[in-house]
Amino acid sequence: MDAKREPLAGSRTGPAQPTRIQAINREVILDAALEVFAAHGFRGATVDQIAARAEMSKPNLLYYFRRKPDIYRAVLEHTLSDWLAPLAAIDPNGDPIEELRRYITLKLRMSAEKPAASRLFANEVLAGAPVIGDFLKTRLRELVHEKAGVIGRWVDEGRLAPVDPMHLVFMIWAVTQHYADFDVQVRAVLGSQVAKPGFHEQTAQAVLTIVLNGVRPRG
Amino acid sequence: MDAKREPLAGSRTGPAQPTRIQAINREVILDAALEVFAAHGFRGATVDQIAARAEMSKPNLLYYFRRKPDIYRAVLEHTLSDWLAPLAAIDPNGDPIEELRRYITLKLRMSAEKPAASRLFANEVLAGAPVIGDFLKTRLRELVHEKAGVIGRWVDEGRLAPVDPMHLVFMIWAVTQHYADFDVQVRAVLGSQVAKPGFHEQTAQAVLTIVLNGVRPRG
DNA sequence: CGGATTCTTGACTATTTGGTCAAATCGGAC
DNA sequence: GTCCGATTTGACCAAATAGTCAAGAATCCG
Numbered sequence: 001m002d003a004k005r006e007p008l009a010g011s012r013t014g015p016a017q018p019t020r021i022q023a024i025n026r027e028v029i030l031d032a033a034l035e036v037f038a039a040h041g042f043r044g045a046t047v048d049q050i051a052a053r054a055e056m057s058k059p060n061l062l063y064y065f066r067r068k069p070d071i072y073r074a075v076l077e078h079t080l081s082d083w084l085a086p087l088a089a090i091d092p093n094g095d096p097i098e099e100l101r102r103y104i105t106l107k108l109r110m111s112a113e114k115p116a117a118s119r120l121f122a123n124e125v126l127a128g129a130p131v132i133g134d135f136l137k138t139r140l141r142e143l144v145h146e147k148a149g150v151i152g153r154w155v156d157e158g159r160l161a162p163v164d165p166m167h168l169v170f171m172i173w174a175v176t177q178h179y180a181d182f183d184v185q186v187r188a189v190l191g192s193q194v195a196k197p198g199f200h201e202q203t204a205q206a207v208l209t210i211v212l213n214g215v216r217p218r219g
Numbered sequence: 220m221d222a223k224r225e226p227l228a229g230s231r232t233g234p235a236q237p238t239r240i241q242a243i244n245r246e247v248i249l250d251a252a253l254e255v256f257a258a259h260g261f262r263g264a265t266v267d268q269i270a271a272r273a274e275m276s277k278p279n280l281l282y283y284f285r286r287k288p289d290i291y292r293a294v295l296e297h298t299l300s301d302w303l304a305p306l307a308a309i310d311p312n313g314d315p316i317e318e319l320r321r322y323i324t325l326k327l328r329m330s331a332e333k334p335a336a337s338r339l340f341a342n343e344v345l346a347g348a349p350v351i352g353d354f355l356k357t358r359l360r361e362l363v364h365e366k367a368g369v370i371g372r373w374v375d376e377g378r379l380a381p382v383d384p385m386h387l388v389f390m391i392w393a394v395t396q397h398y399a400d401f402d403v404q405v406r407a408v409l410g411s412q413v414a415k416p417g418f419h420e421q422t423a424q425a426v427l428t429i430v431l432n433g434v435r436p437r438g
Numbered sequence: 439c440g441g442a443t444t445c446t447t448g449a450c451t452a453t454t455t456g457g458t459c460a461a462a463t464c465g466g467a468c
Numbered sequence: 469g470t471c472c473g474a475t476t477t478g479a480c481c482a483a484a485t486a487g488t489c490a491a492g493a494a495t496c497c498g
Contacts, residue, residue: 441496448491453487455485457480459480464483466471466483
């Protein structure tokens with residue numbers, strides 16, 4: 001007999017033949033889960049909250065993702081590559097200052113447009129990175145070392161001031177993600193300014209000024 | 220009759236006459252709670268975890284703090300003033316670069332010595348600052364505006380490059396707290412370097428170089 | 439249409455969690 | 469030592485939460 005496809009194999013192990021409804025609902029669930037996990041972390045989030053936000057009964061949600069950790073992992077995977085792309089895009093052959101400007105600008109835009117993704121990672125790492133720990137120690141580590149090498153070469157060539165490449169990367173992450181992760185604090189301190197049009201451009205301007213001046217070689 | 224002191228008035232509303240045992244146990248509980256709340260946030264933390272870490276039965280813990288939110292509030296209050304002190308210490312009459320250097324150094328030291336405190340705030344703010352929201356919008360806001368005024372004056376006097384004072388403060392917070400909040404990530408990427416002696420000095424050196432160069436007035 | 443399959447959910451269970459209570463133990467002032 | 473309030477905890481309860489299940493509703497395909 002031909003291999004009988006189990007009811008949900010596709011939705012759990014791989015997209016063997018995802019239905020239209022499956023595709024839609026999995027997307028809806030992941031969107032809802034992203035918001036909830038981003039706000040409260042894995043342990044603080046509840047399946048009921050996610051189901052409510054997805055406008056779907058809990059058993060229905062669990063029909064698509066059998067267990068809470070499955071949802072969590074799926075959300076993380078769904079978001080990880082996006083989050084890494086800007087760093088990967090740094091071009092060794094580009095102009096150092098321009099490459100950093102583009103990188104910072106992209107990261108700031110992501111923080112503005114997808115703050116929940118940033119908060120999701122923040123919560124995961126704060127909790128000790130129980131799920132993405134391996135990823136951090138392997139793929140992220142390799143990528144950062146690669147790009148730190150590029151920055152280090154720029155420094156050696158005198159095209160950047162003598163800065164520690166690793167710490168420069170950390171600084172850029174810290175500052176750009178701060179505007180997503182600590183949005184509530186930024187709003188509390190800055191008040192109505194944040195809502196004004198052009199706020200993001202102003203932020204980008206300020207961040208770029210300090211960081212780029214900090215790494216520009218001094219005459 | 221003389222006012223009969225209720226059994227635990229002191230331990231709940233104010234230190235009317237805290238016993239030696241009370242003082243010790245409240246301290247033990249707050250230390251334990253700090254670690255647990257810092258790792259999992261308010262919702263993710265459990266009273267049992269805190270009690271276990273404090274090496275004390277749950278009912279005993281609840282004898283000192285009646286409810287979970289009471290513990291949480293106490294931990295936050297216990298930590299808030301410390302966390303703010305370095306910013307408050309910026310001296311309008313000091314040398315701009317030296318004042319910023321001292322501020323960054325202090326914040327970095329706090330992140331290294333009390334990472335849990337930083338993570339506690341990070342979790343609270345990530346969750347939308349349900350407890351310290353008012354504090355952020357009042358006391359923190361006032362303090363930051365005051366110090367931003369100082370920095371703004373330094374800029375006007377030409378003693379700092381033209382930078383947005385608010386964003387400079389955010390940048391310093393972001394970078395310094397990053398080393399506490401994202402410690403796991405930093406370790407994953409940097410590996411064994413983090414354990415080496417002198418790592419913190421190296422970090423401070425790198426951060427100070429970039430930020431101070433970023434704000435130093437250009438010839 | 440009609441039958442098979444996918445999708446949906448109300449009702450339920452087991453476990454975890456915040457919190458209570460009464461009884462037992464401890465500690466300090468006399 | 470003795471006494472009384474302070475401290476401690478085992479046993480317990482109610483609510484919240486992750487996950488199950490069987491049965492009904494919708495959808496797809498010929």
